[in-house]
Amino acid sequence: MEINIDKSSGFCFGVINAIKVAEEQLDQHGSLFCLGDIVHNNKEVERLKTKGLVIIDHQDFRKLKNTRVLIRAHGEPPETYSIARENQIQLIDASCPVVLKLQNKIKKGYEKIRDIEGQVVIFGKEGHAEVNGLTGQTGNNAIVVGSGFENLDKIDFTKPITLFSQTTQSKEQYEELIRHIRERMMQKNCNPDINLQISRSICGQVSNRGPHMAKFAKDHDLVIFVSGKKSSNGRYLFEICRQNNPNSYFISDKNELRIDWFKDARKVGICGATSTPMWLMEEIASEIGTYA
Ligand code: SF4
Numbered sequence: 001m002e003i004n005i006d007k008s009s010g011f012c013f014g015v016i017n018a019i020k021v022a023e024e025q026l027d028q029h030g031s032l033f034c035l036g037d038i039v040h041n042n043k044e045v046e047r048l049k050t051k052g053l054v055i056i057d058h059q060d061f062r063k064l065k066n067t068r069v070l071i072r073a074h075g076e077p078p079e080t081y082s083i084a085r086e087n088q089i090q091l092i093d094a095s096c097p098v099v100l101k102l103q104n105k106i107k108k109g110y111e112k113i114r115d116i117e118g119q120v121v122i123f124g125k126e127g128h129a130e131v132n133g134l135t136g137q138t139g140n141n142a143i144v145v146g147s148g149f150e151n152l153d154k155i156d157f158t159k160p161i162t163l164f165s166q167t168t169q170s171k172e173q174y175e176e177l178i179r180h181i182r183e184r185m186m187q188k189n190c191n192p193d194i195n196l197q198i199s200r201s202i203c204g205q206v207s208n209r210g211p212h213m214a215k216f217a218k219d220h221d222l223v224i225f226v227s228g229k230k231s232s233n234g235r236y237l238f239e240i241c242r243q244n245n246p247n248s249y250f251i252s253d254k255n256e257l258r259i260d261w262f263k264d265a266r267k268v269g270i271c272g273a274t275s276t277p278m279w280l281m282e283e284i285a286s287e288i289g290t291y292a
Contacts, residue, residue: 001262001292003285006216006271009226010278012205014073014096015039019048021094022070026051032092034070035061035080036129040231040275043253047277061089068092074129075099077136098167099130102201107137109162109197114141118159118195121145123177124166125232131166147173149180157184160195167203168233168274171210174202205274206233210240213271217241220269222261223248224288226281227273234273241271254287262291 011019018038025032031052037045038053045055053070061069062083068090071080075095084091110120120142124131135142143154147170155161161181165174182192217223223241225248227234234250241248249261262268268288270281 001265001288002267003288003292004220004267004269005278005281005285006213006269008209008212009271009273009281010276011039012203012274014098014203014205015275017096018070018073018094019044021092022048022053023051025068025070025092026053029068032068032070033061033064034072035076036072036074037230038070038072039228040234040273041228041252041277041280043228043280044275044277062087064089071095072129073099075103075133076129077133079136095133096167098203098205099133102164102167102199103133103137105199105201106134106142106164109164109199110138110142113160113162113197116160119143119155119161121155121161121163121181122166123147123163123169123174126150128166128232130168134164134166145177149177152180152184155181155184157181157188158190160190160197161185162197162199164199165201166232167201168206168231168236169202170236170239171202171207174200206236209233209237209274213237213240214244216269216271217244217248220245220267221247222265222268224257224268224270224284225250225272226252226270226276226284228252228275231273231275234275237271237273251284254284257284257287259291262288 033054033056065087070092073096120138122142122144126144185192225238238250
C-alpha cells in the first residue's frame with residue numbers, strides 16, 4: 001500500500017507564527033496564558049499544554065492582572081485590548097496579519113456605512129473567535145450570516161450593505177450568498193451595483209488549497225482527512241475531498257482509524273486543514289503503515 005501525505009496540508013503561516021511566538025515565550029518564561037485554544041486541534045493544544053501553555057476563556061481573562069496573555073491567530077475584538085490595559089495585562093499579540101487587515105477594513109467600512117444608515121454583513125460562523133473579533137470592529141452591530149444563510153432576514157435589503165467574509169469560509173458559498181443578496185436587493189428596487197460593496201476576504205491559504213485538495217483526493221483511492229472538529233476550514237476542505245472522492249474519512253486522532261477502510265486501498269492520501277500539525281499526519285501515516 002502506498003501512503004502519501006499532502007505536502008501543502010498543515011499549518012498556514014498565521015498558525016505557524018502563533019505557535020512560534022508561544023514556544024518562544026514558553027522557553028523564556030516556562031508558562032503562558034492563551035486566550036482560547038491556540039489552534040483548532042486538540043492534539044497540538046495538548047502538546048503545548050505540556051510545555052506550560054494555559055488555555056483560558058474570556059471570563060478567566062477578566063479576572064487576571066499583571067500577567068502575559070497570548071492572542072492567537074484569530075485575533076480579538078477591541079474590548080479585549082481595553083481590558084488588558086485596565087488590568088495591566090501584557091498582550092503577546094499573535095493575531096494573523098491577514099485577520100488584522102480584515103479587522104481594520106471592517107472598522108473603516110462600518111464607520112463609512114453607518115453614516116448612510118447602511119449595514120455591515122459578515123459571512124461567517126456566529127460565535128467563532130475570528131468572527132467575534134470582526135464584529136467587535138462594528139460595536140457588534142454587524143449582521144453575521146452563516147453557511148445555512150441564517151440571519152439573512154435581519155438584513156434590510158432596501159439599504160446599502162458592505163459585505164465581508166470570515167477568512168476561512170467556503171469561496172463557493174460566499175459567491176452564492178452574494179448572488180442571493182443581489183437578488184433580494186433588486187426585488188426591493190435597491191440597485192446592488194451601487195449599494196452593495198463586496199470584500200473578497202477569504203484567505204488565500206484556505207481558498208488556494210481547495211483546487212489542490214480536489215486533485216489530491218482524485219489521485220488517491222482512499223483519503224484520510226485529519227482535522228480538529230472545530231476547524232471551519234477543516235470542514236470546508238474535507239467537503240472538497242468527499243465530493244472528489246467518496247472514499248474520504250474525517251478523523252482527529254489515529255484511534256479513529258478503522259482497519260476495514262484499507263481493505264482494498266492501494267494508494268492512500270493523508271491531508272488536513274490549516275490547523276493540522278504535520279507531526280500528527282506523520283503519526284497517522286505510520287499507524288496506517290502497520291496495516292499493510
Ligand atoms: S487561514 Fe489565513 S487568515 Fe487564517 S490564520 Fe491562516 S493565514 Fe491567517
